[in-house]
Amino acid sequence: MFEDTLELAENKLLLLYIFKRIKFPISNNEITQIILENGFINYFTLQQYLNELLSSNFIKKVVYSNNHKFIITKKGLKVLLLFGNRISKNKMDIINQYLDTKIESIKKNLFINASYTIDPKNNFIVNLKILENNSELIDIKLNVDSNSKAKELCKKWKKDYLDLYYNIVELLMSN
Template sequence: MFEDTVELAENKLLLLYILNKIKLPISNNHITQIILENNFINYFTLQQYLTELVSSSFIKDIDNSGNHRFMITEKGAKVLSLFENRLSNSKIDTIDNYLKNHIENIKKEVAVTANYTIEDKDNYIVNLKALENDSILIDIKINVGSNKQAKDLCQKWKSNSSELYNKIINLLIT
């Protein structure tokens, strides 16, 4: 019983450590990827821990136009600073190395968003956005006539936002 409680506390501290280290609001998918690629916690337990951390106000779930992101709260950072020494050095080293190798991709994905909403049967609003250091570089809303067009625009923006951004800026300036 005691061993389960220690493991539970360490796993929640690990999640707080990751969010504190990244210093950006990140999606459930990113947290899940980090945890599963390093074999720390199984998927279902991870989702339970995230829910519990949100309900205890150690992390917050930020809803930005349907894009949910998790971020450590001041309360969570305080708890982490008090109990960080309970995390094993091997887990800290694993996370630090993982983040060192993947942080640029995580930041890139956090900064570029693409989503769409259905207005009515043949009317979709696509929202394409690029952020840099929490400043909006571009935020475009486009009305398209099909689900396929909406999905295609989102995919193109996510895979090639930098080049598309430059083309749009050049078209508007020249």
């Protein structure tokens, strides 16, 4: 019984770790594929764990163009920080290796855009966007006062779009 409880906790922590490592919302199908391809949890147990993580507010369901995605919450990050050392090194290594090889295919449906224009009042309008399967995940327009700021924002978005997107979502979802 005690081993079952430890395995349950480790598997939920492993799910939180995957969400943290990926850094952008992923669908139930995507998380299911990751777990099943590595043989960690069966499908039905995985769905139960996801529901439990949702009801505990460790992950959150977000909707983009009628597509449901999951993302880790601050509460989930805090739990992972406190108890993440309980995930076996073997499972962490397997997930890290898997994500290192598959993250590009997971992200392949993302289209990143960073551009700017000048309006009639000589303001620079920066447009930062992420599309997934032709649906907008995020579209931000910022007004800045110089060409150099516009270029820097575009450069930073193209380089760090996943971290920036994740931080924006977390900021907006925080209480």
